[in-house]
Amino acid sequence: MLIMKNLAKVFYADRIKTQALHPFDLQVEQGEFVSIIGSSGSGKTTFLNIAGLLEEHSEGVYLLGGQDVTTMKDKQKSAFRNEKIGFVFQSFNLIPELNLYDNVDMPLRYRKFTAAERDKRIMQALEQVGLAGRKHHYPNQLSGGQQQRVAIARAIAGSPAMILADEPTGNLDSKMAQGIMTLLKDINAQGTSIIMVTHDNEQAAQANRIIQIKDGHLSELKTLEKAIA
Numbered sequence: 647m648l649i650m651k652n653l654a655k656v657f658y659a660d661r662i663k664t665q666a667l668h669p670f671d672l673q674v675e676q677g678e679f680v681s682i683i684g685s686s687g688s689g690k691t692t693f694l695n696i697a698g699l700l701e702e703h704s705e706g707v708y709l710l711g712g713q714d715v716t717t718m719k720d721k722q723k724s725a726f727r728n729e730k731i732g733f734v735f736q737s738f739n740l741i742p743e744l745n746l747y748d749n750v751d752m753p754l755r756y757r758k759f760t761a762a763e764r765d766k767r768i769m770q771a772l773e774q775v776g777l778a779g780r781k782h783h784y785p786n787q788l789s790g791g792q793q794q795r796v797a798i799a800r801a802i803a804g805s806p807a808m809i810l811a812d813e814p815t816g817n818l819d820s821k822m823a824q825g826i827m828t829l830l831k832d833i834n835a836q837g838t839s840i841i842m843v844t845h846d847n848e849q850a851a852q853a854n855r856i857i858q859i860k861d862g863h864l865s866e867l868k869t870l871e872k873a874i875a
């Protein structure tokens with residue numbers, strides 16, 4: 647589903663070159679749950695931004711769903727991103743002026759769904775995260791864990807092939823965090839691939855695969871002990 651070959655990223659700022667990601671190969675199949683770990687500045691966000699088509703890679707090939715994203719024009723890329731990828735962020739990124747229903751509707755507005763199809767998708771997504779009864783509520787009327795559930799509903803409503811989650815439980819206490827992990831695992835069990843950046847080794851261990859990034863070098867870990875050592 648996701649194929650990266652010899653992919654690398656270099657930033658130039660003030661004539662300083664930063665090799666944020668050294669060339670690497672990675673393949674993620676449909677239905678896999680991959681966690682990404684690594685210390686601050688190692689390149690995790692850069693990786694996620696490239697995977698999410700928010701940033702361009704400097705070298706190599708990136709195929710998503712069999713399509714080469716390197717050659718896509720901006721408009722085509724945005725539409726492709728909206729269709730294929732759901733995003734979940736540490737700080738939820740809900741729109742405070744919109745109720746839950748309209749927040750989940752946001753990415754669907756850019757798709758060719760009828761109003762009835764959108765309504766069905768919004769309600770199904772809110773039901774899956776257990777918040778259908780609160781569709782008229784606003785984000786500030788919810789706990790952090792509930793807000794993240796709405797963000798997850800927004801991410802899944804368009805039936806993406808893949809969810810990219812950047813520290814999805816970073817702002818939550820451990821009980822709420824495990825609730826979010828359980829929800830992500832349920833969504834993954836239904837076939838959606840998930841790539842999740844986390845600082846939490848226990849959470850990382852709940853994925854099928856663990857990728858560690860160290861100073862821009864990606865490596866796959868067989869066990870988490872290696873990551874902790």
Ligand SMILES: Nc1ncnc2c1ncn2[C@@H]1O[C@H](COP(=O)(O)OP(=O)(O)OP(=O)(O)O)[C@@H](O)[C@H]1O
Binds near residue numbers: 692
């Ligand atoms: N726009 C940019 N311009 C120049 N350098 C950048 C840019 N974005 C990131 N970098 C550099 O690339 C490297 C990787 O950064 P990145 O944000 O991907 O790390 P990270 O692992 O996500 O860190 P954290 O856990 O602190 O969020 C760092 O050295 C960073 O300074």
